[in-house]
Amino acid sequence: MSSAVLRMPWLAYQKIFNKTIASQTRLLSSVNAVKKDDVQTITTVDKSDVEFFSNQMNHWWELDGPLKALHSMNLIRIPFVRDGLVQCSPAERNLSPLRDKKILDVGCGGGILSEGLARLGATVTGIDASKDLIAVAEAHKVLDPRIENNKPTYYNITIEDHISKYSNYYDAVVASEVIEHVNNQELFVKSCVQALKPGGRIFFTTPNRTRLSQLLVIYLAENVLKLLEKGSHQYEKFITPNELTFLLERNNCHVESVYGILYHFLANSWEFVRAQSLMYAMQAVKLN
Amino acid sequence: MILNTQKFLLKNLKNTRKLLNIRLLSTVGDEKYKGNYDVIIAGGGMVGCTLACAMAKNPLLSSLKVLLLEGSPDKKFELKPEYSNRVVALSQNTKLLMSSINVWQHVENMRLQPVRHMQVWDACSDAMISFSSSEILDDDVAYIVENDVLLHAVNTELNKTNNKNLDIVYGAKIDSYKLPTSTDRELKSLVKLANGDAYSCQLLIGADGANSAVRRAMGVQYVSWNYKQMGVVATLHLAEETENTTAWQRWLPTGPVALLPLDSKRSSLVWSTWEENAKELLKLPEEQFVDALNDALWKQYPRSSAVDACMSWVGGCLRGAGLADGAARQLPPSVRGIAPASRAAFPLGFGHSTRYVAPGVALVGDAAHRVHPLAGQGVNLGFGDIKELTELLADTVYTGFDITHPDWMRRYESERQKHNVPTQLAIEALHRLYTVDFPPVVLLRSIGVQVTNALQPIKKFVMAHAAT
C-alpha cells in the first residue's frame, strides 16, 4: 500500500505546493475568480519584503527543495515535448533541437519548465495567473548563463486573455500539471488550441480520474497519511484521458500519443509507463 | 517594488557567485591557476583516451571543453616488428564501440589478431571447454591487440578529429584533488598538478587506473584484495607456424597460464602465479623460462583417480545423451623461445568501488573495478563504461541539463554496476575454484566444465556475457 502511495507522482509536490504557496492553488483556477485573487496577491507582494520574495525564490528554485519533484519532472516532460516536436537520429542531434520553435508554457509558475525548454533553443512564452510567481520567474531567468540570449518572456495573464493577441501563433502549447486545477476545462482546452498554429502540437501532463487515484491521492493522502491538506484536490476536477481526448478532438486536434507516468518518491525520479491510472501525458496535433 | 526586489536578489546572487569563485581560487593559493573546463579526464590510459575520443566525436558532447591529463610523457609511437608484451583481448562490443568512433580501422591498419577458438583446460583432470567462433557467434571470439597499438589508434583518430575544445597535457602528474561537497551550490572540482598548475572543472572523470587518486578523494568504500599473484607476460615464439587463431588457457593449481595469439608464429603470454614464483620466473635464464613454460602447458599434474573415474562416467552419460563431451580437444602449441627482454610481471588484484559517482565526479575503467586477467575482461569493462557514460551524458545534454545532473550519474552507476559486479564476481569465483587441487573441488569444477562444454545454450550464454 505505502509503496503505491510513494510512487504517486504528483503527490509529493502537491503537498508542498499547497502548504507553502497559498496563491498557487488559486493560480490556475483560470477563467473565474482569478482576477480578484490576483489583486490580493499583488497587495501581498507589495506589502511583503525582500525576505518573502527570496523565500519564494528559494522555494521554487532549490533543486533539492520543496518543489524538487517538479524539477525532476523535467527529466521526462522536456524529452516528451522535444521528441514530440523534433525527431532525429542520434547522429543528427544538436544542442538546440527546439530552435525556431515558439512554445507557450501555460501555468508556468516560477518558470521551471519554461527555462528548461529555453535551454533547448525554444522561444518560450510563459503565462501564469499569479503575479508573484511571474515575478519569481522573471527574477530567475537572468540567473542562468545558458539562456542569457534566449530568456523566456513571461506574462501575468490567463490563457483566455492571452489568445486575444496570440492566436494561431505557437508551434507548441504545453500545459503541464495545470488542467486539474482549472474550473472550465472546456474553455481552457479551446483557448490553448486557439493559441496553436495549425500543425502545432499541444502537450498535457495531468493526473487521471480513477478510483485508484481517488483512493490514493485523495482519501489516503489527505485523510490517512496526511500527506496533503484536506481539500487539496477535487476529484471532480481530475480529467481522464478519454475526456481530454474528447475535448481535443472537439477542438480540431488529433491525439498522437498517450503515456502513463510514474513517480518514484524515494529516488525522486519519473518514468513513462504503460499504466495511465495515476497520471498521464498526452500529445495532440492541431489539424488544418 | 517587484523590480527592486528582483534587483536586490540578483545582486545578492551575483555576489555569492563571485564569492564562490574567489573561495575556490583562494584554495589555489600561489599556485598557477590555468583555467576552468567543463570536463577534466584524469588519466590518459586506454580508457581515459577512448573517453576523450568518444566525446570529441559525439556531436552533442564535442562542444564541451575537455582537458585530458596524463602523467606519462607523450611518447612517439612507432610500430616495431617486435610485438609489445602488453596486450589485451578485446571483445566484440569493444570492437563495436571502437568502430563507431572510427578507431578500429586504425587498429586494423596497424595489427591485430582475431581469436576464433578458445580452449580452456584443467591441469588436474581431463575437463576442458572450447569455444569456437563458428559454433557460438557468427563472428570472432575476440581480438588480441597491443595496448600501445590501441592507444595509438585512439590518438590518431583524436588528431584527425582535431577538436579545438579538447586540450591534452602529458607529463601532468596530478598531485591532489579538491572535490565539491554536496552542499556546494556550484559543483566544481579543483585539480592540482605536482608542478603547481591547477585547473577546475564541473565534471571530473577518474580514469586513473586501479590505484585511482580520484577514487580516494571521493572517499568511497573500495573493496579490494591482493591475490598475492602476479601476471608474468612475455612475447613467445612458437615451435611451429600455424594459423594461430586459438587462445589457450590452462588452469594450473598456481593459477591460469594463457597464450594469446599474435601472428602465425608468435603468441603473448599471461601467466598468473604466486608472487615468489613470478619473481623466480623473471630471474630464470630465457631457456629455462621456456622449459618452465612448456612444463606449465604440458606437464601431467598428479591426478586423483576418483576424479578421473567420475569424469569418464559423466563423459559416457553425455555421449549417451548425444552430446559432445570435449572430445574435440586440440593440442596446445609448444614454445620455442621468447622475444629478448619481453618478460615482465604485473601485480594482480581485485577491486570494486562501491560508488562509481559522487556529486560532479565519476569513475571509469580500472579506477572503478579491477579484475584478475584470467578472463581477459579488464579493459573491456572499462570500454563498456565509456559507452554507457557517453550515451547518458549526450542524452542529458540533449535534454538541456547540466553535465553534472545527478540523474544521469545515478543511472550510469547502476547500469554499469549491474554489469560489472556480476562479471567481477564470476571471475573471482573461477579464480577461487581453480586455485585449489582438493579432489572434490576438482571433481565439481570438472563436471561443471564438462557439462557446460556439452551444452550449447549455456556456452552461448557465457560467450554472450563475455562479449559485452
Ligand SMILES: Cc1cc2nc3c(=O)[nH]c(=O)nc-3n(C[C@H](O)[C@H](O)[C@H](O)COP(=O)(O)OP(=O)(O)OC[C@H]3O[C@@H](n4cnc5c(N)ncnc54)[C@H](O)[C@@H]3O)c2cc1C
Ligand atoms: C597482466 C595483465 C594482463 C591483462 N590482460 C587483459 C586482457 O587480456 N584483456 C583486458 O580486457 N584487460 C586486461 N588487463 C587489464 C587492463 O590492462 C586494464 O583493465 C586496463 O589497462 C585499464 O585501463 P585504464 O585506462 O582504466 O587504467 P590504466 O591503464 O591503469 O590507466 C591509468 C592512466 O592514468 C594515469 N594516471 C594515474 N595516476 C595519475 C596521476 N596521479 N596523474 C596523472 N596521470 C595518472 C596513468 O599514467 C595511466 O596512463 C590486463 C592487466 C594485466 C595487469
